[in-house]
Each structure stands twice: as structure tokens, then as C-alpha cells.
Amino acid sequence: MKxxxxxxxxxxxxxxxxxxxxxxxxxxxLVRGVFGTLEGLLAECAGFCRAAGAERLFAAGEADFSGYPAAIRILGRSAPRESLLPAPEAVRLVPVTEETAADWAREYNARFRAVPAAESCSPAEERALAAGGEALWIWDGAERIGLGR
Incomplete structure (x- = not known):
């Protein structure tokens, strides 16, 4: 969905x-500017999002949301490479392959489903995982204990 x-x-x-x-x-x-009322803008936006299939809605941006029960900051997922710590000696990092990319994406989406505003791994991104070499399985001996990027 676009x-x-x-x-x-x-x-x-x-x-x-x-x-x-x-x-x-x-x-x-993500409110960019209010010309009339915030309520009117949010009602129009919410109607469109619900028509597209959204069950839950979150709002943030250039407006006063103090009268609303909750507002969130929308975050993309990223981490500077220099902040990544080296893996402990006992843990192996195994790159995702073309054969394991779908499993990695499914696992990622399942683990982050409960995290508010976490970005899902889309089908297009799933196809690029193996080629990019940035997605990893984390193994401790014979046990797969996680995933990473």
C-alpha cells in the first residue's frame, strides 16, 4: 500500500x-498544516485511512494534540553503524539468503507487531534482504536466538 x-x-x-x-x-x-480546525482535518484523514483498511490510527505533527488521548512520534528504523556493538564470541551471525529472506521478514514482523509505530518489513524490502547483506540470523550454538540488521 502506498x-x-x-x-x-x-x-x-x-x-x-x-x-x-x-x-x-x-x-x-502526520499533520503538516492546519488551515481550519484540527478536528476537521483529522476526521478527513481518518476517514480515508479507515477506507484503506486501517483499524488503528495515530497522529502527530504540526498541531496541538493536547486535547487528544494519545499522540505519537512516528519513527523510522535506523541505527548509525558506529553504534553497533560487536557480537559476543559465542554467538554466530549468519547472513540471510534468498531462501531464508521470507522467514526473516515473517519473524521480524511478528516480533515487532506489538511495538507501537515500528516499521514492518514490506514485501519489496524482503526481496532486497539477501542482496543487501544487512539482514542476519543470530545463532547461539545450534539454537537460533534472534535476528538483526
Whole structure:
């Protein structure tokens, strides 16, 4: 599902992040500017996101959300390479291959489903995992204990 970078209505402009709808049932509204009322803008955005299949909605951005029960900061997943610690000696890091990429993506999505605003591994990203060499299985002896990037 594609994100909508510019969604406009009489009450304002927002970015609708829909890529998590198929994986998590979540839509994200990133308010860019309010011209009328925040309530009106959010109602329009929420209606579109729900029509796209979103069951849960989160909003953040350039507005005062203090009157709302919750607002989140939308985070992409990233980590500077210099902050990564070397693996302990007993642990083996095994690169994901073309044959194991689908399993890695399924495992990743399952583990991060409960983390609010975590970005899912999309089918397009899954196809690029083995070629990129950045996805890893983590083994301790004969036991697979996790995954990493």
C-alpha cells in the first residue's frame, strides 16, 4: 500500500502513512498544516485511512494534540553503524539468503507487531534482504536466538 505524501482538505494538509495497513492494521497521520480546525482535518484523514483498511490510527505533527488521548512520534528504523556493538564470541551471525529472506521478514514482523509505530518489513524490502547483506540470523550454538540488521 502506498503512502500519500500530500493529502489536502479544506481544514489542512497531512501526510498519510498507509504502508503499515496490510501488516499491522495501522495508519499514521502526520499533520503538516492546519488551515481550519484540527478536528476537521483529522476526521478527513481518518476517514480515508479507515477506507484503506486501517483499524488503528495515530497522529502527530504540526498541531496541538493536547486535547487528544494519545499522540505519537512516528519513527523510522535506523541505527548509525558506529553504534553497533560487536557480537559476543559465542554467538554466530549468519547472513540471510534468498531462501531464508521470507522467514526473516515473517519473524521480524511478528516480533515487532506489538511495538507501537515500528516499521514492518514490506514485501519489496524482503526481496532486497539477501542482496543487501544487512539482514542476519543470530545463532547461539545450534539454537537460533534472534535476528538483526
Amino acid at each position: 503512502d500519500i505524501p500530500v493529502f489536502s482538505c479544506p481544514d489542512g494538509i497531512a501526510t498519510l502513512i498507509l504502508r503499515e495497513v496490510p501488516f499491522r492494521g495501522e495508519g499514521y497521520i
